[in-house]
Amino acid sequence: MRLRHIEVFNAVMQTGSVSAAARLINVTQPAVSRTLQHAELQMGFALFQRARGRLTPTNEALALFPHIEKLFEQLDEVQRLAANLRHGQSADRLNVLTVFALSREVLPRAVAGFRRRHPQVQVHVQALHTPQVVSALLLQEADVGFVISSAGQPALEHELLAEVDMFCVLPKGLLPPSRVRAEGMELKDLAELPVVALDARDPLGMRLGQACREHGVGLSPVVTVQTYHAALSMAEYGLGAAIMDGCTALAADRRRVHVVPLLPRITVGVNALSLPQRPGSVLARAMTQEMHKALRELLNAS
Secondary structure, X not given: OOHHHHHHHHHHHXXXXXXXXXXXXXXXXXXXXXXXXXXXXHHOOOOEEEEOOEEEEOHHHHHHHHHHHHHHHHHHXXXXXXXXXHHOOOOOEEEXXXXXXXXXXXXXXXXXXXXXXXXXXXXXXXXXXXXXXXXHHHOOOOOEEEEEOXXXXXXXXXXXXXXXXXEEXXXXXXXXXXXXXXXXXXXXXXXXXXXXXXXXXXXXXXXXXXXXXXXXXXOEEEEEEOOHHHHHHHHHOOOOEEEEEHHHHOOOOOOOEEEEEXXXXXXXXXXXXXXXXXXXXXXXHHHHHHHHHHHHHHHHHX
């Protein structure tokens, strides 16, 4: 199929008729009909059944359409990247991406420090999941991203800012006080408790799953969540014990939960991600330094 064939086919599939497709892509109805006929002739099979002025997709068309949709999504990404390259990055604006775990305590402190040094710069912050942070950076939609336990991405620069311990957050009353030890909670001791689990596809969820397999521990999740702050909230409402990174644990309401280290010790990295030679990298570097400082201050104080 040629690109013009794909454009017309997509328009007809979206609108359901030749006339509506013509209006959508701003061409004449005869042009749409001719293009469809040419596409069918070239491929050797029909795309639509025509009856009483209506078009019904054939099985072949239905098989092709999901792939056409993916192609148009990729074209949209190309257009967005081209627009970002065309407009460039404003010298008085910094676009920052972060995972949710860093958005409550760490990043606000870093932004405050950055604003004291660069009061003329507007900081735009967006909290996303790690794959979305990586995708947005590759599309040049941001200057810097901060993630926890990022998988390697060759096109991005990685800078380790801190190693963070994982903690266990226990609702008060879940265990007798004598069993809540300040030195930490053994992973095997969680096997008998209701647990708020992290999604197995999450970087911390994968680390925890690996640790459970290594130590022969089977947990009993009562609920599974995708964000660490959701896990914290579930624990604070008494649903079960939650395991999370030390940055998220900083926000715990100590009146409602106990926060103790997880044993054996598991650490995860907080990383700064950026595109090499990204315009505005001086400001991105300044923000990264503030994140490093905020992490050091908060983790040392906890």
